[in-house]
Amino acid sequence: MRLSRYFLPTLKDNPAEAQIASHRLMLRAGLVRQEAAGIYAWLPLGLRVLRRIERIVREELDRAGAIELLMPTLQLADLWRESGRYDAYGPEMLRIRDRHERELLYGPTNEEMVTEIVRAGVTSWRELPRNLYQIQWKFRDEQRPRFGVMRGREFLMKDGYSFDLDEAGARRSYQRMFVAYLRTFARLGVKAIPMRAETGPIGGDLSHEFIVLADTGESDVYCDRRVLDLPVPGIDVDYDGDLEPLIRAWTSLYAATSDVHDAARYDADVPEAHRLRTRGIEVGQIFYFGTRYSQPMRAQVTMPDGSARLLHGGSYGIGVSRLAGAIIEACHDDAGIAWPDAAAPFDLGIVDAKAGDAATAAVCGDLHARLAANGVDALWDDTDARAGAKFANMDLIGLPWQVVVGPRGLANGVVELKRRATGERMELSPDDLVAKFA
Ligand SMILES: Nc1ncnc2c1ncn2[C@@H]1O[C@H](COS(=O)(=O)NC(=O)[C@@H](N)CS)[C@@H](O)[C@H]1O
Numbered sequence: 001m002r003l004s005r006y007f008l009p010t011l012k013d014n015p016a017e018a019q020i021a022s023h024r025l026m027l028r029a030g031l032v033r034q035e036a037a038g039i040y041a042w043l044p045l046g047l048r049v050l051r052r053i054e055r056i057v058r059e060e061l062d063r064a065g066a067i068e069l070l071m072p073t074l075q076l077a078d079l080w081r082e083s084g085r086y087d088a089y090g091p092e093m094l095r096i097r098d099r100h101e102r103e104l105l106y107g108p109t110n111e112e113m114v115t116e117i118v119r120a121g122v123t124s125w126r127e128l129p130r131n132l133y134q135i136q137w138k139f140r141d142e143q144r145p146r147f148g149v150m151r152g153r154e155f156l157m158k159d160g161y162s163f164d165l166d167e168a169g170a171r172r173s174y175q176r177m178f179v180a181y182l183r184t185f186a187r188l189g190v191k192a193i194p195m196r197a198e199t200g201p202i203g204g205d206l207s208h209e210f211i212v213l214a215d216t217g218e219s220d221v222y223c224d225r226r227v228l229d230l231p232v233p234g235i236d237v238d239y240d241g242d243l244e245p246l247i248r249a250w251t252s253l254y255a256a257t258s259d260v261h262d263a264a265r266y267d268a269d270v271p272e273a274h275r276l277r278t279r280g281i282e283v284g285q286i287f288y289f290g291t292r293y294s295q296p297m298r299a300q301v302t303m304p305d306g307s308a309r310l311l312h313g314g315s316y317g318i319g320v321s322r323l324a325g326a327i328i329e330a331c332h333d334d335a336g337i338a339w340p341d342a343a344a345p346f347d348l349g350i351v352d353a354k355a356g357d358a359a360t361a362a363v364c365g366d367l368h369a370r371l372a373a374n375g376v377d378a379l380w381d382d383t384d385a386r387a388g389a390k391f392a393n394m395d396l397i398g399l400p401w402q403v404v405v406g407p408r409g410l411a412n413g414v415v416e417l418k419r420r421a422t423g424e425r426m427e428l429s430p431d432d433l434v435a436k437f438a
Helices: 021-028 044-063 077-083 111-121 167-187 225-229 244-251 263-269 320-330 358-373 387-397 407-411 430-436
Strands: 032-036 039-042 074-076 094-097 103-106 130-139 154-164 192-196 206-213 219-224 255-257 275-290 300-302 308-310 312-319 348-352 378-381 401-405 415-419 425-428
Touching: 021 032, 021 320, 039 044, 044 130, 044 154, 044 167, 044 320, 074 077, 077 103, 077 111, 111 130, 111 154, 111 312, 130 167, 154 167, 154 320, 167 192, 167 206, 167 244, 167 275, 167 312, 192 219, 192 244, 192 275, 206 219, 206 320, 219 225, 225 275, 275 320, 312 320, 348 358, 348 387, 358 378, 358 401, 358 407, 358 430, 378 387, 387 401, 401 407, 407 415, 415 430, 425 430
Parallel strands: 192 255, 348 378, 348 401
Antiparallel strands: 032 039, 074 103, 094 103, 130 154, 154 312, 192 206, 206 275, 219 255, 219 275, 275 312, 300 308, 401 415, 415 425
16 A cells, blocks of 8 residues: 555654553554544544454454354344343433334443344254354443543444353353454464453353553552463363363462452462552453343244243453553654564565665565565555654554665665564565565
8 A cells, every 4th residue: 555645643752641652653643633522534544453353353253163253233122121231321321212202222241232133033943052253343421431442432343152051051152252262362462361250240159351561551460470471271171171271270369359359368378579559451251141131022942841041141351442551552663663463554664765766766666566466465665755754653652563775785785674663673674574474
């Protein structure tokens, strides 16, 4: 992509309303623009990040056997009256009337709707278990939207829902999602620690939040720091096997959010040297809630002996838009963002260090085309800005690699490659550069 033909409205100064690094950097790097409190436009570079995050989420959910569908953002109030949550949900729910005075709502979550879909679609016990998920916008009329997309009002969530014949099955579904979440966040370049958590408005009696440790996080957490060194399950993890040992390894070390913190247990179980009390960003939360929704909504199947069996459920959320901010919180420095490869909006940036120079422009164009032919997405700064401004801009938007094409390097037959996160530089020929990313 030529920058001279792109749309990247970066900001020179730090916006006054931004209190944390990710909010400041998302605005300055031209990723998002606030259209209303807690409501953002995702500008082209920011949308590319969302799509990269979605891709990893889909790959890991599909690998774990979940099946994607897409539900509407608008839901009938009557559906929520079936579960009793319409009134209980509170002021966060955006309630709407259509032209026929029908009561609708902008969905904050979809347990009721997916239960209605499964109630109608599953006719035999043989069809279970199933895990259905979507990646869809949600609305929660937060009292105090803040920190940019971290606590928005309209936000993008992966929400998944499992359906089983009994509690044992539902707990296995929960374990599969626990593992899939460990893999998903690790692939996105963040260390998200599963911590016991409150179940809140979703319900149930078992829940884990996945927390990315960050001083600016809204979650207050206590853990045994050895949990930070546990190995993330590999791509060959057997989702049909017994995941109990793996879950036990990840839940035997103390890790809890403050609302379920057990101080006595923490003091007894966690040696002083391993105690870590810090803050974090909740990037995902999983819940087991049994028949909380199937009971009031009569979602059931007939068993071989003719008895009716209520479905046992769980729900599993990932904050896709929140992750864009959380990744920046974990991966930035004074010069700007330093995207992990998997979440970066482009794989690398090409900087023409001498605007107007025919030789550097030709080599940039050739690199851009050959990299594209190998499926490598490059953002080529072909603008007439000074080299210094181009370097600062590339550091701000944080592409993981920068290729600098300048007259002196070309005189020696080389271009310069810089790794954004470490600042490490190397010189290599254009051919060797293309080969490195082939
Ligand atoms: N206001 C918000 N802005 C941005 N992301 C949010 C917001 N509220 C929640 N999230 C993200 O969405 C994830 C799931 O939300 S949740 O309430 O915990 N869970 C659910 O809604 C369940 N129905 C999961 S299917 C959270 O872990 C968080 O990462």
